[in-house]
Amino acid sequence: MYKIGDFSRLSRVSVKTLRYYDEVGLLKPVKVDRFTGYRYYQVDQLLRLYHILALRDLDFSLEQIGQLLDANPEGEAGQRRMLLAMLEQKRSEIEQRLAADQERLRRLDARVKQIEQEDQMSTYDVVIKKIAPMQVASVRDIIPSYPEQGHLWSELYHDIEAKGAQFNEPCLTVYHSDEPEIDAEVCQPLSGPVQAHGRVQVHELPAVESMAATTHHGAFVTIGQAYDALLKWIEASGYRITGACREIYLKPPTQAGSQTDPETITEIQFPVVKVDQPG
Secondary structure: OEEHHHHHHHHOOOHHHHHHHHHOOOOOOOEEOOOOOOEEEOOOHHHHHHHHHHHHHOOOOHHHHHHHHHOOOOHHHHHHHHHHHHHHHHHHHHHHHHHHHHHHHHHHHHHHHHHHHOOOOOOOOOEEEEEOOEEEEEEEEEEOOOOOOHHHHHHHHHHHHHOOOOEOOOOEEEEEEOOOOEEEEEEEEEOOOOOOEOOEEEEEEOOEEEEEEEEEEOOHHHOHHHHHHHHHHHHHOOEEEOOOEEEEEEEOOOOOOOOOOOOOEEEEEEEEEEOOOOO
């Protein structure tokens, strides 16, 4: 038998680690001297220790290793099947992490490219987030230019306020098509029921699994900068747009319809999917 220090040198595993494996029940010494507390190991315990180390190297937790080593489902054949199943599961976990890291690397490269191509640091950070469905009242029409949507908002609020609708903040515009025919839908999220009336529709904006979003802090007349940064990021990061753009008015201008209020805060969103995925 070997004292723990000798077994540590033989196995190249630290005494601290051997003691911890003892505490958690993974590798118990064959004997503990009741007077001195010395732990003693046998050379054949190296087989179990090396099995533990090999599984740790494959990123298994100590709990998983313990379950595998101490389980005996249907003898050796059952243990073999159990190990294969755990290895396949671990392979799947590693592949998912690799895919996530590769996607993170692509976004990092896109950010580096963006900084290198611009004379100054971009003020627009882009995130990918999941958007929940929301119930809205809306009015939709073709408008001649983006600023000319005030009449749609007036029509919307005139009808739903008269019906006592309860609002959720913030309001938003969905752009179903771009210039020259701008198909705009002004939307007010609702927290309670309201009936549709006239051109006012009540419906659910669908959930979006992957929404690329950035925030513009400044006047509407400069919001094109945010659109430009967001669209460049989407392309450089390997995404493609799959649906209508949304403008969420986190902090509307102090004077309704103002295009020059510098304190306005607007979030711009595009639903996206990876280029190599079906739309």
